[in-house]
Amino acid sequence: MKKTDILIIGAGLTGLSCAFKLEKKRADYLLAEKENWAGGLARSFRKDGFTFDYSGHLLHLRWPETSKFILDSLGKNAKPLKRKARIYSSGKFTAYPFQMNLKGLPAKVRSECVEGFLKARRAFPEVKAENFRDWCLQTFGKGISKHFFFPYNAKLWNYPLEKLSTDWMGQFVPVPKTEEVLYGAYKDDVKGAGYNHDFYYPETGGINALPAAIASGVERLSLDSELISLNAANKTARLRNLGNVRYKKLLSTIPLKYLAEKVEKAPETVRKNAELLEHNQVYILNLGVRKCPLPQHWIYFPEKEFVFYRAGVYTNFSPSSAPRGFSSLYVETASKSGEFIDLKKAEGRIVKNLVSIGAVKDEDDILTSMWLKVPCAYVIYNEARKKALPELLSWFEKRGISSAGRYGAWKYSFMEESVKEGFETAEKLLKR
Ligand SMILES: Cc1cc2nc3c(=O)[nH]c(=O)nc-3n(C[C@H](O)[C@H](O)[C@H](O)COP(=O)(O)OP(=O)(O)OC[C@H]3O[C@@H](n4cnc5c(N)ncnc54)[C@H](O)[C@@H]3O)c2cc1C
Incomplete structure (x- = not known):
């Protein structure tokens, strides 16, 4: 049977970045990927x-270590750009974000949005709503919610907005000051808002240039090696084309819901919690x-x-x-x-x-x-996720299994965050 100190499942940006760090530290690791190419969604x-x-797949960089790593990896191939994003509604193109750039909308729609916004601001409640629908109404008012937030998010999430929680929004939904909304409604575009x-x-090469550059520093990458099943008690993973691999620690970057399904003789709580996760x-x-x-x-x-x-x-x-x-x-x-x-x-x-x-x-x-x-x-942010996610992650952690990345940690995240988590998990696994 093959043996390795650290087994990494999935060669997307999280898995590749973890392997890259481990390679630099000369650790004993194996990176197993289901497909016959690396990069995951950044392909x-x-x-x-x-x-x-x-x-x-655009690189919005914010942290010094990972920004430097990503830009160094891409070298001269990294091209800086300034956002040119628009919203198309009521037959018009308006600047992003919608709530700060109402000027180009038909007069009736703009009045509805401004009036609703000012009403919502005057009523500013002490307690913020915990579901996304009510939060939009409280924060942006009826007009902006009706013309943008409700229909856009209904299309994206395919999930009732009154059941969607608000803990995913952070940087993704910019909340403007009153003067910004008024400026953008009557004066000019509000430039540079949002993350x-x-x-x-x-x-050149599309976004795949990034994982390709990272992969060039990763020696022990095994493609066509899908995780079939996991024996968490014996610390053994069964992988397509590789057979059984005994590990001391494991990083999984595959969707947590589906990792749970691969656990042999998983207890009822693990199966039930995995069922609760939606996407x-x-x-x-x-x-x-x-x-x-x-x-x-x-x-x-x-x-x-x-x-x-x-x-x-x-x-x-x-x-x-x-x-x-x-x-x-x-x-x-x-x-x-x-x-x-x-x-x-x-x-x-x-x-x-x-x-x-x-x-x-x-x-x-x-x-x-x-x-x-x-x-x-x-992944769907709802009450069920709030309960199931920490229980599942902790069950795996107790068995030497870290689950990280956009789907491993079951969250709404971006490429730089995946690289950061890959690095942090490598440090954690080396310490343990
Ligand atoms: C539509 C869309 C648009 C996006 N746009 C942006 C953007 O503009 N900017 C940005 O920063 N981020 C964006 N993202 C997010 C970005 O794609 C992710 O944050 C990042 O690529 C996730 O990397 P990861 O390694 O965590 O996961 P993944 O890329 O999903 O990697 C997981 C890997 O595991 C492998 N795998 C799965 N099952 C198994 C198995 N059983 N055995 C072995 N391997 C397995 C997969 O093949 C994959 O290679 C976007 C995401 C989506 C869905």
Whole structure:
């Protein structure tokens, strides 16, 4: 039987970053990945001369150690960019974030939003609502909630907003001051608000350039090595193509819900807690098209008539994502986990939507397309998660198993956070 001190499951950014640190410390580790490529969601695909990602994967950097590591890894390939994001609603493009840039909306919609916002501010309650729906009404008022937050989030989460908790929002939902809302409603765009105003993207190679650079410093990566089952009592993992591997400590970066299902003879509480964890699924339609005239990096689409919640233009981050004179686009649609989606029908509707906003002239402008599926995309923040998550993580920790990363820790996080967690977990595993 194979033996290793530290077994890492999953070679996305979390697993790769952990392995990278362990390699530097000359630790005994093995990184096992189910697919025949590394990078997880930060993977890029080439088709007919176009480069596609799992939709826009942009590097919003905020912490000194990981920012430096990521930028050093990309070297000259790291391209700094300033956000050009818009919202398309009521037939108009307005600047992001919606709540701070009401100026371009039709007068009636703008009045509804401003009036509702001022009313909500005057009524500012002592106790903040704990469900997302009520929190929106308290924070932004009826108009902004009706025209953006409710329809957009309903499309993204596919979950009742009154059951969604508010502990995911942090940096993702900017809360403006009253004067900012008024300025943005009557004067000019409020620039630079929100967490994602500055970002980096690789000049060439799509976002995959990042995991590829990290993987070049990782020797013991075993591809096509899916974790089949885990004997937590004996500290043995059964892996496709590798057989049984005995470990002393384990880092799992695969979705926690599905890790629990792999545990042999898992106790009832583990199985029940895993069942409580919920998530949605995202289908991404990537398109290679004749020149797209839109100047934006990405656009949010709250309204129902649009099948997708967000769309973006890769070539506006990196012209090398398409042959000269062409553009590559992505469109993100979300649905309930496991729901059947008729992709052909969806594609037809998406193309009609894109033509209606001028992103493509007509169907003949589409040269190639590629659907990508993220079966576990956004984890649902609800009361059940609050209870089940700490119990599950602690059950695994007690058995020498750390579960980290966006899906290992079952959270709404981003690439830099995955790198940070990979590093921190490596330090933790070396100390134990
Ligand atoms: C639609 C979408 C858009 C996003 N946009 C951005 C963005 O713009 N900026 C940003 O910073 N972040 C973005 N993210 C988040 C980003 O993708 C993640 O934070 C990051 O890639 C997660 O890395 P990870 O290693 O934790 O997980 P993953 O990338 O999911 O890696 C887990 C790995 O485990 C492997 N695996 C699964 N099961 C097994 C098994 N049984 N055995 C072995 N291996 C297994 C998988 O193949 C995968 O390689 C986005 C996410 C989504 C869904």
